[in-house]
Amino acid sequence: MKKILTLCAAAVCLGLLAGNLATAGQPNIVFILADDLGYGDLACYNPESEIPTPNLDRMAAEGIRFTDAHSPCTVCTPTRFSLMTGQMAFRVPNGGRVFSGAGGPSLIAPDKFTLPGMLRDQGYKTACFGKWHIGLTFYDADGEPIHKGGPDGVSRIDYSRDIDGGPLDCGFDEFFGTACCPTTDWLYAYMDGKQIPVPPTGTLDKSTLPKHPYANDNRPGEVAPDFDLEEVDIKFLEKSQQFLRTQVKESPDQPFFLLHSTQAVHLPSFPGRKFKGATQSGPHGDFIFELDYVVGELLKTLEELGVDDNTIVMFSSDNGPEVPAVYHMRHDHGHDGARPWRGVKRDNYEGGHRVPLIARWPGKIAAGSTSDQLTSLTDVVATVAEITGATVPSGDAEDSYSMWPAMTGSDDDTPIRPYLLMQGFAGKKWLAIRQGKWKYLAHQGSGGNNYETHPMLKEYALPNTAPSAPGQLFDLESDPGETTNLALEKPEVADHMSQLLRSAIE
DSSP: OOOOOOOOBHHHHTTTTHHHHHHTOOOEEEEEEESSOOGGGSTTTOTTOSSOOHHHHHHHHTSEEESSEEOSBSSHHHHHHHHHHSSOGGGSTTTTOOOOTTOOSOSSOTTOOOHHHHHHHTTOEEEEEEEOOSOOBEEOTTSOEEOOOSHHHHHTOOTTSOOBSSGGGTTOSEEEEESSOTTSSSEEOOEETTBOSSOOOEEOOGGGSOOSTTOOOOOOOEEOTTOOTTSHHHHHHHHHHHHHHHHHHHOTTSOEEEEEEOOTTSSSOOOOGGGTTSSSSHHHHHHHHHHHHHHHHHHHHHHHTTOGGGEEEEEEESSSOOHHHHHHHHHHHSOOTTTTSSOOTTOSSHHHHBOOEEEEOTTTSOTTEEEOOOEETTHHHHHHHHHHTOOOOTTSSTTOBOOHHHHHTTTTTOOOOSOEEEEOTTGGGSEEEEETTEEEESSSSOSSOOTTTOTTTGGGOOOOSOTTSSSEEEETTTOTTOOOOOTTTSHHHHHHHHHHHHHHHO
């Protein structure tokens, strides 16, 4: 097993290449975050994929593809918090929550260090378009805060009042998108800055929406008249393209940071009208194809604007694929979005959190390269800080490690991270840790889905080979499918991993 280094914490590594990079002018940064996209959903990760993803395949061919990258959590809200802060969400109050409707307040506390705030301090123009889902504070007619996630909370919103705790309060200069999941929420309306300019006028009529196995996630929420559930991702794309064109034209010397946060491919799978039937893999396949189109259009826009060579573009997903998507795609189309891993969204098994991670920067990142460095989306903060020469204050982004050496090939295949933390559904209750080939789940079961009772997951249930152990220990080198719990057979390793987890929590 490779020697594990305990150096390279974010605060130690930052600034090593700052001088070289800064003198050449600060690079632009674009991060594209997909929703519920699995490791096996992309052809460049899964040779048996049934869905064409030419633009993401091209991005991987022109950059680096990480094969051991992970979302910090197996559900969306905590992962998005961790991407923005470099900190695992279980470390903050309500860090296991998934918001809906008018839910909040934001997991990002006022004045907390954030990735966009760090870049804005470096002179960057910062913008976020798409799904926010880290929590907000809406107000009622009396000015009282609303922190209820159901329909009652949405019914109380006073749309004349500013919304607090959102992107503009967390380091972004511009925002257009949705409070939570765009097409499965109690609130179907676009937010622009700190306002919802076109409020809901009625309840969603589900009878007008497509009907198929991937279309059953819509809550009967309130909907705005300009909110087309089938064209959400194209709306987000247009906003990001408009930002890029305006920024390059009006402020060509100012670097920018764009977070493009898609609806695709979170259920319900509502591909835009021009993408229906675009693949042979049904609505969800069409939706993944639309996501790939969005990535291609953003890359094309950068090229057309002449800023492609000075822009690092990163792409990933907030967690693994959703249960109905995996079940129906396996049964109906022979496509496995979790391949080759065990588990799906919400699970602490690999399929719940091992995700695609691709980075492209012509001339700086070698084309066609791959890395098996153990990494997490928490590492984006430290990586970007090293690239831009920014300083992360001591005590912030404590779960972030710079992957820049891996991106440039200067890591010599030496592990950067001493370990990796993973957070299942419900926060601190379900935690796991990885070190080298060893993975320890500090719980029994998946940490998310109940395979014994879920009608779509029963057929994928595996026997626990050590049910009396306090946790689950897997050797991912010899058992990548996590089929054999070695916690009782290798007690010394299980104890080491358990103690390491406790130290990491402390």
